[in-house]
Amino acid sequence: MPHLRRSLRRFDIMAMGIAAVISFDVVGQIATGGGEALTWTAALAFLFLVPYALIFAETGAAFPQEGGPYVWVKLAFGRFAAALTTLFYWVTNPVWLGGSLVFAAASAWDGFVFRLGTGTVADYAFKLVFIWVSILTAVVSLRRGKWITTAGAIVKVGLVLLFTGTALVYGIEHGFGGLHDAVLSPTTAGFLGLVPVLLFAYVGFEAPNAAGDEMHNPKRDVPVSIGVSACVAACCYLLPVVAILSVAPAERASGISGFLEATALVFGVYGSWGGPLLTTAAVMFVFALLTQGSAWMIVSDRMQAMAAADGAFFGRSLGAFHDRLGTPVRMNLLSGITSTAFMFAAMTLVEGDTAAVFGVVLTVAITTLLLSYLVIIPALVVLRRRHTEVPRPYRVPFGTAGFLICAGLAYLWILLGSWTALFPGTLEPLLGVAYDFQDIWGVSRITFETFTLGTVAALLVVGVLGRALGSPDR
Structure with a gap:
């Protein structure tokens, strides 16, 4: 790509992964x-995140071409498999942003800054601005856009430290009653309920490789960046969870509003300053979410664009x-239009059976990111065994055996x-866990x-059609 400029250094890559x-x-x-x-x-940080980070660190340094996972799957399994995999990887992000x-x-x-209402002009305006600011951040040149995602990463880490420190002060004043009541012993129900969420939380550190040709020294920087950003992410999930459970019951942390309610609880230690600080924290939350959307748009749009430029997704x-x-x-722009369409659909389908159906579609569309790894991880193994001539600046410990063990665990x-994600409630009966499907999903x-x-199936049809209408193999 003649128009690409090397803009990403090690700190930028780490910040983009964290954001x-x-x-x-x-x-x-x-x-x-x-x-x-x-x-x-903690268990998945060791049993999933560590092996996952190791194999992607080695592959990302050895194959740093623009497009990242698209290029890896293409080299391993061909253009058609790469096109379908990249579509599943990409579509998660505009749907997640808009839905x-x-x-x-x-x-x-x-709830915490300025009253918008539901379905009002202000509500629509806020959501449209949020979506298109995220998109425009991806449109501007990477050497400028990277500072927005870097700011988002700094805000996220700063907010985690602020919340955790405040919870510590709150606990010293009021006691850590939550820890006394907490049961740390793992259960089957907890395993089935938490593991899918944690997997979705822990994946994505290879995403900056989509801008591989825009990195100054990917062979040196990618392994270190993945390692550091993965460690930071594990801490940023563990610390606030510990803080929440220490001072508040778990039901006060359901989703983003519940998390802010837990923040409101501990910010009581600041007295009259609590209100302004809580408003500031809410603004930081919103900015962190916006830059999260921006970061994914920057990397996933590049992957899908490389597929299109290669003739594997409609026209070049x-x-x-x-x-x-x-x-x-x-x-x-296609991502922005897709996000906007999902936002309007969600605003329209707000109650009754249609809301439940939309929630199902949204959930599956988001989990397509996990489905894409079912092809990406085997592609890494194929590259490891087939392309032995490619220099690997970083290698997984214990050579090929270590790489295969890590890949097997992650897979x-x-x-x-x-x-x-696709068949919830099918494993629970086998393990003796009650599961009321209708009550949980509403359908x-x-x-x-x-x-x-x-x-x-619809995504597969789009992928096949996109490949068929694309350009022939060169």
Whole structure:
């Protein structure tokens, strides 16, 4: 790509990974698991995050081309498999931005900063601005856009430290009653309920590799960046969960609003300053969510643009990079349109059966990120065994055996998460755990499977059509 400029140094890569992966609404969901949430968060940090980070650190340094996972799957399995995998990886992000992040941001702003209402002009305006600011951050040149995602990463870490420190002070004043009642022993129900959420929380550190040709020294910087950002993310999930469970019951941390309610509780230690500080914290929350969307748009749009430029996703023109900005503007705009469409759909389908169905489709669309790893991880193994001539600046400990063990562990966890996303409630009866499907999802299992498998089938049709209408192999 002649228009790409090397803008990302090691700190930028680390910051982009942190900005993309750490999600405060996920922190709230994890905390609802009670004491065993700590156990499973720590367990998956060692049993999934470590092996996952090791194999992607080695591959990302050895194959640093623009497009990242698209290039890896293409080298391993060909253009068609790469096109489908990249579509699943990419579509998660505009759907998540327009169907989840924007609503979490609006809820935080409405509850703690300025009243928006629901379905009002102010509500629509806020959500549209949120979506398109995230998109425009991806449109501007990377050497400027990276500072926004870097600021988001700093705000996230700063907010975690502020909340954790304040919770410590609150606990000293009022006692750490939550820890006395917390049951850390893992259970089967907790395992099935928390593991899929934690897997979704922990993946994505390879995403900056989508801008591989825009890194100054990827062979040196990628392994260190993945290692550091993964450690920071693990701490940013563990520390606030510990803090929440120490001073507040788990039910006060359900989703983004619940997490802010827990923040409101501990900020009482600041007296009259508590209100302004809570408003500031809510603004930081919203900014962190916005930059999370920006970071994913920057990297995933580049992946999908590389697929289009390669002729694997409709026309090559869709993958064109702007001459001056060096960004895939057309793919950025497609993401913005997709996000906006999902936002309007969610605003329209707000009650009754349609709301439950939309929630099912949204959940499956988001978990397509996990489904993409079912192809990406085997591709890493194929590259490790087939392309032995490629220099590998960093290697997983214990050579090929160590790489295969790490890949096998990561793959088994992803397989579990993908299965529970598409077929929830099927493992619980086998393990003696009660599961009321209708009560949890608001629809019957037949309806659920119709829409989940239908969503996946629709994406496959789009992928096949995009490849068929793309350019022939060169």
